[in-house]
Amino acid sequence: MSEALAGLHRPYRVASIRLENAATRTLVLDRSLAADPGQFVMAWLPDVGEKPFSLAGADPVCLTVAAVGPFSRALHTLAVGDRIWLRGPLGRGFAPPSPAGHALLVGGGYGVAPLRFLAERLLAAGWHVSAIVGARRAADLLLVEALAALGVRLWLTTEDGSVGLRGLATDAFDAALTAAPEARTTVFACGPVGMLAAVAALCRTRGLPVQLAWEAHMRCAVGLCGSCEVGAGWLTCLDGPVFPCDPTVALPMG
């Protein structure tokens, strides 16, 4: 994790911009980064600030950004050719076990952002991939066409029932499992903490291995400041952001 590349910010330029939904766009940058899905970068705009973003792609680097605060709104003002500085990749990403089996991806809200990147990697490694994509309403769904275009079998849920199953992403869990191919299922989830805890509980009762991409208030991102502690002593920046367990339940060893 201390490899020179992870340390200093390096400038990238915006190569293209993809509009994902009304509030979300993907910045496609001009270079690639050796990184795993689930890892994150600290994005810096001088004189504005620095925030964590999960990688939505690594070759080239993509950041899928919802305009939810001052910094993400500033990212939405970037035009093609503008610069953005990144340090990373940081943290531990998704680590698909071998041999390849069936992957059930569960994404809620903006948490869907890294799942296209993950789906691409899994498919390339020979996995069967299905995904549940959940959002509050149809207009908030993210990356549905992109995942479908990869050949990922999709279940959609919306809380208002405007598209797909009415309810939460976890409400489609059993349907997605029932339709799964004859292969060992590993669950990969990214989304709000409540959804992640629910996914972890479902996997526990069904005996399924799970990898959860956690979200936390991130400051130093180098394991010093303690801001990103989750549960009883896990550091999201170093131990995560992807955990092979529910970090609010399990204890870190050392």
Add this chain to the structure above:
Amino acid sequence: MHDRTKAPLACDFLHLRLRSPLVLASGIIGTSPTLLARAARSGAGMVTAKSCGPTPRAGHPNPVALDWGGGLINAIGLTNPGAEHEAALLAEAKRLLEPLGVPLVASIFAGTVAEFGQVAAVVAQAQPDLIEVNISCPNVGDEFGTPFAGLPESAAAVTDAVRRALASLPQPPPVSVKLAPNVPDIARIARAVAEAGADAITAVNTMPGMVIDAEAARPVLANRVGGISGPALKPVALRAVYEIAQAVDLPIIGTGGVLTGVDAAEMLMAGATVVGVGSAVWYRGVEAFAQINAELQQFMAAQGYGSVAELRGLALPPAARERRCAHV
């Protein structure tokens, strides 16, 4: 022959018996009882909480830290919940640390000499095993004026105020004063705090520095300046500990750039009584303590050392070495 089957890393520090000479340095993951307990489970012999001041502080905006290649730079900005809340956290940390046999160090800072005494009295309610007085945070200069570590007079005044504030307690905890490396004569500062009643010295805090991004034409840290730690700090810290060990008879928590067991041995040889570990958490994870312990033990076995005490002060000039062995 020494019996190496008997926990060769166990050592004494003040009145405390530590199972390892490694001390979690202040400002590194010491923000919660659970993180302090994790460092202890990983193998730290003693753990230091994040510095707290009189009132809550949010700290500086991002970027607050990064790895610039030769080490880390940080300007977290003394984020803390204030002394009252910190005392509750320290009490909970003590409860978690007790079964592990790992002593707890509280760390305090303040804006005035009098406030140092007040904060010390508040955190002392939690009965920490040691209070570390941080007179040397390099990252809050605009708010607190020149750090107190810069002059012997101000360093002594803070030490004295803390000692007086604790004197009325039935069992006042010992006090270690944390010194800055960026002073013309650190031995003078060490002597001043020793004469003012410090029980130990922590050396050193981070070294003030700056990282500029040439393409952005800006300092990277939002605070512009920060404290350098990690590998770049190690030679600076070794020299400071070496000077202090010859100037005073107090035990020293030697801190700065220790990433490996051999680094820890070097710090002990410079005159440290125990060894602070901080940035190693970035380079090696929280598991760093277990790794450094194992490496130090391997080094000691390979070189024929039977105890941590045997390493202390070995690199000092002969006269100072004998004097140090007799006193610390």
